[in-house]
Amino acid sequence: MTVVFDAVLVLLVLAVTLRMLTSREPFEAVVLFVAFGLAMALVWVRAGAVDVALAEIALGAGVTGALLVNTVRRLRAKAPEWLELPEPSVARAAVPVACGALAAAAAFAATRFAPAAEPLGPRIAARVAETPVSHPVTAVLLDFRAYDTLLEIAVLFGGLVSVWAVERGRAAVPPPATPAREPVLAALVGWIVPLAVIAAVYLTWMGSHGPGGAFQAGALLAGAGVLLLAAGFAQPYRSDSAAMRLFAAAGLLTFAGAALYTAVAGDAMLRYPAAAGYWWILGIEAVLTVSIAAILAEQFADVPAGPSSAGEDA
Amino acid sequence: MDILVAALVAAGAFFFLAGTVGLLRFPDVFSRLHALTKADNLGLGLIVLGLALHSVSWLVALKLVITWLLVLGATATTCHLIARTGLERGLPHDRPPHDPNAGAAP
Numbered sequence: 001m002t003v004v005f006d007a008v009l010v011l012l013v014l015a016v017t018l019r020m021l022t023s024r025e026p027f028e029a030v031v032l033f034v035a036f037g038l039a040m041a042l043v044w045v046r047a048g049a050v051d052v053a054l055a056e057i058a059l060g061a062g063v064t065g066a067l068l069v070n071t072v073r074r075l076r077a078k079a080p081e082w083l084e085l086p087e088p089s090v091a092r093a094a095v096p097v098a099c100g101a102l103a104a105a106a107a108f109a110a111t112r113f114a115p116a117a118e119p120l121g122p123r124i125a126a127r128v129a130e131t132p133v134s135h136p137v138t139a140v141l142l143d144f145r146a147y148d149t150l151l152e153i154a155v156l157f158g159g160l161v162s163v164w165a166v167e168r169g170r171a172a173v174p175p176p177a178t179p180a181r182e183p184v185l186a187a188l189v190g191w192i193v194p195l196a197v198i199a200a201v202y203l204t205w206m207g208s209h210g211p212g213g214a215f216q217a218g219a220l221l222a223g224a225g226v227l228l229l230a231a232g233f234a235q236p237y238r239s240d241s242a243a244m245r246l247f248a249a250a251g252l253l254t255f256a257g258a259a260l261y262t263a264v265a266g267d268a269m270l271r272y273p274a275a276a277g278y279w280w281i282l283g284i285e286a287v288l289t290v291s292i293a294a295i296l297a298e299q300f301a302d303v304p305a306g307p308s309s310a311g312e313d314a
Numbered sequence: 315m316d317i318l319v320a321a322l323v324a325a326g327a328f329f330f331l332a333g334t335v336g337l338l339r340f341p342d343v344f345s346r347l348h349a350l351t352k353a354d355n356l357g358l359g360l361i362v363l364g365l366a367l368h369s370v371s372w373l374v375a376l377k378l379v380i381t382w383l384l385v386l387g388a389t390a391t392t393c394h395l396i397a398r399t400g401l402e403r404g405l406p407h408d409r410p411p412h413d414p415n416a417g418a419a420p
Contacts, residue, residue, distance in 0.1 A: 182398075188391040195384070 030068040037061025050211040058219035132277030134209045146270040196224035214285045218292025225297035251291025322364030329357030
């Protein structure tokens with residue numbers, strides 16, 4: 001029975017992807033991208049990767065979807081010609097064919113590998129007890145491979161800095177007139193935003209012993225921020241505001257500071273002091289959550305939110 | 315108990331199916347919204363009820379019910395916003411625009 005379910009799921013992912021890639025209408029493609037993210041999340045759940053499923057929903061479908069909707073809306077207003085897709089041609093058809101061939105080759109190659117003599121999963125499971133946390137995914141992300149996560153945060157922050165660089169020198173967008181508050185939306189925002197904050201705190205804490213963590217929690221907080229912006233409850237921040245820069249940089253600064261401290265004063269870089277390791281990880285995760293939320297939400301920074309846009313973003 | 319769970323989930327799936335058919339077959343935005351929100355809310359409610367009866371602990375059941383309530387709030391609001399935007403843009407619908415029921419219909 002689960003085979004039938006998996007087969008239907010695979011067909012769903014393929015159908016949504018095909019429709020998304022061949023869509024002639026950008027907004028439709030974005031909606032299909034969100035649907036693709038939800039379908040992929042189901043795939044991750046079926047593969048037992050609940051952490052990845054959470055990240056796929058929150059980051060892949062949620063925040064990225066909202067960013068794409070925003071992009072389409074801004075392009076429609078400022079440069080509609082960019083949204084006109086070229087006519088289908090042999091050259092364009094060659095791209096998905098080549099991608100499909102590459103994927104098939106990779107899938108074939110994957111079947112040729114002999115199973116590892118010592119699979120990674122059991123090895124990690126055997127050594128999770130040496131880390132301050134009990135969830136293997138968090139043990140990998142913030143202990144065994146903490147260096148990778150540090151670099152991920154650096155990449156994320158670098159992305160925001162490049163957005164700032166592009167925005168720099170452009171005419172400042174005047175703050176929007178207070179949008180007409182939509183009462184139904186206002187009631188929903190009043191409920192959802194506090195719940196999202198509670199859920200983000202819960203997810204951050206949950207990361208130490210179950211699926212969750214800074215990325216999922218940060219994306220959730222960012223979603224609350226995007227909702228506040230789109231519904232006209234928050235003014236778009238200015239990228240030269242010192243507070244917003246501090247929020248965005250805090251995660252990288254804290255993480256890099258912890259790396260530097262442990263490298264100089266401790267045993268090795270990012271080997272946390274044994275006694276307080278749990279609090280080191282929880283502290284880094286908490287600051288990362290705020291920073292990731294700030295970085296993601298600030299991508300919406302200079303977009304004046306109006307009442308007519310609220311429907312699309314919600 | 316298992317029969318009850320299966321019946322509830324199947325009934326929920328039926329409402330989803332009906333809502334999807336409505337989305338595909340109804341003529342304008344407003345009647346499509348009507349089909350979607352009514353059917354999906356009820357469909358999800360029945361599935362949640364079925365899964366809550368099936369779940370191992372009351373905590374899981376509580377989380378399922380909370381999920382349903384959040385979805386209810388989100389879909390009702392989204393539906394309202396889409397319908398309102400549609401009215402403002404003068405999208406075609408069966409009733410005259412000044413019908414007092416038009417705005418409340420979906």
